[in-house]
Amino acid sequence: MIYLTRRACFNAAHKLYNPNWSKEKNEEMFGKCANEHWHGHNYQLFVTVKGVPNPDTGFVINAKELRDIVKKVIIEKVDHRNLNVDVDFLKGQMTSTENFAIAIWRELAPHITEGTLHCIKLCETENIYVEYYGE
Amino acid sequence: MIYLTRRACFNAAHKLYNPNWSKEKNEEMFGKCANEHWHGHNYQLFVTVKGVPNPDTGFVINAKELRDIVKKVIIEKVDHRNLNVDVDFLKGQMTSTENFAIAIWRELAPHITEGTLHCIKLCETENIYVEYYGE
Amino acid sequence: MIYLTRRACFNAAHKLYNPNWSKEKNEEMFGKCANEHWHGHNYQLFVTVKGVPNPDTGFVINAKELRDIVKKVIIEKVDHRNLNVDVDFLKGQMTSTENFAIAIWRELAPHITEGTLHCIKLCETENIYVEYYGE
Amino acid sequence: MIYLTRRACFNAAHKLYNPNWSKEKNEEMFGKCANEHWHGHNYQLFVTVKGVPNPDTGFVINAKELRDIVKKVIIEKVDHRNLNVDVDFLKGQMTSTENFAIAIWRELAPHITEGTLHCIKLCETENIYVEYYGE
Amino acid sequence: MIYLTRRACFNAAHKLYNPNWSKEKNEEMFGKCANEHWHGHNYQLFVTVKGVPNPDTGFVINAKELRDIVKKVIIEKVDHRNLNVDVDFLKGQMTSTENFAIAIWRELAPHITEGTLHCIKLCETENIYVEYYGE
Amino acid sequence: MIYLTRRACFNAAHKLYNPNWSKEKNEEMFGKCANEHWHGHNYQLFVTVKGVPNPDTGFVINAKELRDIVKKVIIEKVDHRNLNVDVDFLKGQMTSTENFAIAIWRELAPHITEGTLHCIKLCETENIYVEYYGE
Numbered sequence: 001m002i003y004l005t006r007r008a009c010f011n012a013a014h015k016l017y018n019p020n021w022s023k024e025k026n027e028e029m030f031g032k033c034a035n036e037h038w039h040g041h042n043y044q045l046f047v048t049v050k051g052v053p054n055p056d057t058g059f060v061i062n063a064k065e066l067r068d069i070v071k072k073v074i075i076e077k078v079d080h081r082n083l084n085v086d087v088d089f090l091k092g093q094m095t096s097t098e099n100f101a102i103a104i105w106r107e108l109a110p111h112i113t114e115g116t117l118h119c120i121k122l123c124e125t126e127n128i129y130v131e132y133y134g135e
Numbered sequence: 136m137i138y139l140t141r142r143a144c145f146n147a148a149h150k151l152y153n154p155n156w157s158k159e160k161n162e163e164m165f166g167k168c169a170n171e172h173w174h175g176h177n178y179q180l181f182v183t184v185k186g187v188p189n190p191d192t193g194f195v196i197n198a199k200e201l202r203d204i205v206k207k208v209i210i211e212k213v214d215h216r217n218l219n220v221d222v223d224f225l226k227g228q229m230t231s232t233e234n235f236a237i238a239i240w241r242e243l244a245p246h247i248t249e250g251t252l253h254c255i256k257l258c259e260t261e262n263i264y265v266e267y268y269g270e
Numbered sequence: 271m272i273y274l275t276r277r278a279c280f281n282a283a284h285k286l287y288n289p290n291w292s293k294e295k296n297e298e299m300f301g302k303c304a305n306e307h308w309h310g311h312n313y314q315l316f317v318t319v320k321g322v323p324n325p326d327t328g329f330v331i332n333a334k335e336l337r338d339i340v341k342k343v344i345i346e347k348v349d350h351r352n353l354n355v356d357v358d359f360l361k362g363q364m365t366s367t368e369n370f371a372i373a374i375w376r377e378l379a380p381h382i383t384e385g386t387l388h389c390i391k392l393c394e395t396e397n398i399y400v401e402y403y404g405e
Numbered sequence: 406m407i408y409l410t411r412r413a414c415f416n417a418a419h420k421l422y423n424p425n426w427s428k429e430k431n432e433e434m435f436g437k438c439a440n441e442h443w444h445g446h447n448y449q450l451f452v453t454v455k456g457v458p459n460p461d462t463g464f465v466i467n468a469k470e471l472r473d474i475v476k477k478v479i480i481e482k483v484d485h486r487n488l489n490v491d492v493d494f495l496k497g498q499m500t501s502t503e504n505f506a507i508a509i510w511r512e513l514a515p516h517i518t519e520g521t522l523h524c525i526k527l528c529e530t531e532n533i534y535v536e537y538y539g540e
Numbered sequence: 541m542i543y544l545t546r547r548a549c550f551n552a553a554h555k556l557y558n559p560n561w562s563k564e565k566n567e568e569m570f571g572k573c574a575n576e577h578w579h580g581h582n583y584q585l586f587v588t589v590k591g592v593p594n595p596d597t598g599f600v601i602n603a604k605e606l607r608d609i610v611k612k613v614i615i616e617k618v619d620h621r622n623l624n625v626d627v628d629f630l631k632g633q634m635t636s637t638e639n640f641a642i643a644i645w646r647e648l649a650p651h652i653t654e655g656t657l658h659c660i661k662l663c664e665t666e667n668i669y670v671e672y673y674g675e
Numbered sequence: 676m677i678y679l680t681r682r683a684c685f686n687a688a689h690k691l692y693n694p695n696w697s698k699e700k701n702e703e704m705f706g707k708c709a710n711e712h713w714h715g716h717n718y719q720l721f722v723t724v725k726g727v728p729n730p731d732t733g734f735v736i737n738a739k740e741l742r743d744i745v746k747k748v749i750i751e752k753v754d755h756r757n758l759n760v761d762v763d764f765l766k767g768q769m770t771s772t773e774n775f776a777i778a779i780w781r782e783l784a785p786h787i788t789e790g791t792l793h794c795i796k797l798c799e800t801e802n803i804y805v806e807y808y809g810e
Binding site: 286290300301363366367369371396398399400405 | 411412413453461462469472
Binding site: 009011012013014031032033035037038039040041042079080081082085086125126 | 217
């Protein structure tokens with residue numbers, strides 16, 4: 001069993017704002033992240049697939065195919081988008097890095113058919129990242 | 136003459152959209168950057184001050200003071216903000232990295248009274264940055 | 271279960287020197303790290319907390335609170351300090367990266383009350399880091 | 406139990422080419438990586454050893470000794486070499502990052518006698534890396 | 541005048557070998573870099589263009605166009621190639637980082653028609669890079 | 676004219692403390708950097724040499740020779756040392772990054788006999804660096 005990780009980058013806007021709460025409570029909980037006019041990030045997404053290398057190629061999964069799957073299933077839907085407004089698979093959710101990583105797992109897992117999806121690591125800034133292993 | 140550089144980081148939303156153009160022309164010129172619902176970045180700002188070290192301190196400028204000036208004059212106005220909507224000193228301008236760096240220079244230069252402001256370097260992503268030397 | 275990691279940076283002096291050994295044996299074992307006048311590092315500390323996201327916030331733990339806890343419990347005691355001399359929770363120990371990471375875990379774990387402390391990763395240089403999972 | 410990681414860097418040429426396949430099938434599968442005249446990478450190797458710190462030193466393994474073992478057993482055989490042509494322990498294998506990491510584990514594991522080899526992480530570019538845990 | 545820089549990455553094989561010298565003299569001068577079977581690098585290329593921002597766009601040059609020019613004129617000719625064998629514009633030259641940067645300038649300069657090419661920075665490893673300003 | 680830069684890393688202890696001032700004035704000016712028991716950094720030193728490439732080698736200066744000069748003249752005197760106590764060429768000076776970079780220039784310049792020393796860049800943390808061009 002070996003683990004292959006591929007990085008993809010994208011830029012998106014979002015805010016942390018719970019519509020069931022007052023503006024004051026949102027600002028108390030989320031601080032500057034609650035700014036109604038949005039802020040944004042250069043996200044880095046690391047997708048890890050595990051499996052046994054194919055003897056003919058030496059690959060768990062062809063890294064180019066993995067790149068293309070991640071691009072089609074995730075990056076094209078989130079790059080240069082507003083996570084709260086533009087992204088179907090985040091509708092109705094707080095766009096915390098935690099929830100975003102879990103949502104990416106759910107979108108991506110059915111498309112990984114060579115090897116098995118092992119981890120979604122999502123970096124919001126150089127100081128904050130989350131990891132999700134599917135359970 | 137020696138050059139001291141201090142980095143500061145901030146996260147902001149913006150879009151590239153010329154209000155004098157049609158939506159089509161904006162999308163042709165700016166592509167995904169024209170998304171009406173915004174996108175965003177983790178910006179890195181490098182402020183360079185030049186001068187002769189003070190013999191008592193060895194400093195061109197106290198790096199802590201430089202940090203505090205940059206924080207007060209720039210970061211507090213742009214961090215977790217929408218560059219097009221929330222930032223007075225960018226009003227009416229295209230929020231390209233080029234224009235943003237020039238605007239930061241204009242805001243910051245009068246506040247650098249120990250040494251002289253030499254360069255504003257502003258990184259939008261790991262692949263794109265601009266430098267401005269004041270003229 | 272999701273894992274949230276927050277980075278904090280600090281600068282400290284230390285040396286590796288076992289007082290039960292001769293100077294010669296210390297230099298043989300620790301080389302330049304045994305220099306009696308100290309050396310130092312820009313440490314990077316990565317604190318990982320695991321848990322289930324709160325449905326109201328999307329957070330395992332509010333990353334700002336985590337930052338504040340790490341700052342108060344660890345960073346203020348080690349930043350710009352001498353690890354061998356100034357840090358109570360390292361007294362009487364070799365200040366290896368291994369021992370330092372374990373000591374940080376012991377200090378920090380009781381203060382993590384939202385989610386559970388999962389990992390302390392401590393980077394001494396770009397070439398050396400340790401990870402500790404509490405057991 | 407604590408985990409110590411040491412990084413080592415090296416530069417090597419390779420190509421991905423299955424000699425049992427036609428040139429067309431190789432190009433279809435491996436794209437530019439099949440270029441018969443080779444390409445190359447700045448590889449980063451992260452070797453993780455786990456164990457209990459020695460009470461006299463605070464070390465799982467002396468990081469200098471680990472550096473010397475990795476240098477002698479791996480780096481001197483692969484740095485500024487052609488992985489397909491010059492490296493005995495890769496002979497007859499596809500030089501995918503997956504296979505290369507597994508081969509490094511097999512070469513290195515018998516030489517780690519303080520602590521136990523835990524992980525080989527091998528980065529081919531800033532976008533692709535693999536991890537192998539020995540089984 | 542403002543300076544915009546765009547990064548591009550590529551992976552290539554090369555060796556340093558002067559055909560007018562003996563094998564011994566080559567090895568004495570170039571050490572491991574003279575390995576006849578090649579080695580390789582993950583190169584990072586930073587292309588800097590200077591100019592005055594266009595008032596309609598805020599751009600010195602559209603960074604997407606700059607990316608496309610660099611991709612077509614340079615990256616497609618050097619990525620996953622052997623610099624000594626496959627690259628027309630390096631034929632008959634030592635493929636030192638210095639010569640390579642100068643050759644990139646000569647190829648690229650005529651294609652930069654918005655703004656003016658200011659600098660080619662080429663990083664061979666994390667420890668070595670060159671800069672060329674066209675004269 | 677082309678510019679070649681070589682990076683070297685070292686770890687050192689220091690403090691900022693003017694012996695002509697009271698402890699209070701030192702703490703007011705230098706804050707935590709005045710801690711009498713020292714702190715430390717992972718310094719990164721970038722040495723830039725300019726010149727015309729030698730037609731036989733393609734080199735401004737052989738990067739291996741530059742590495743060896745920097746190692747012998749600077750790194751061996753500062754790595755794992757206390758800048759205030761152990762380093763002859765800093766005696767009697769404030770060990771600010773500014774003064775340190777100027778002192779490195781003065782030590783190193785006479786030893787660069789292929790090409791000409793162009794710049795000393797010295798990074799103290801990821802947020803602070805200085806550049807010195809010899810005048």
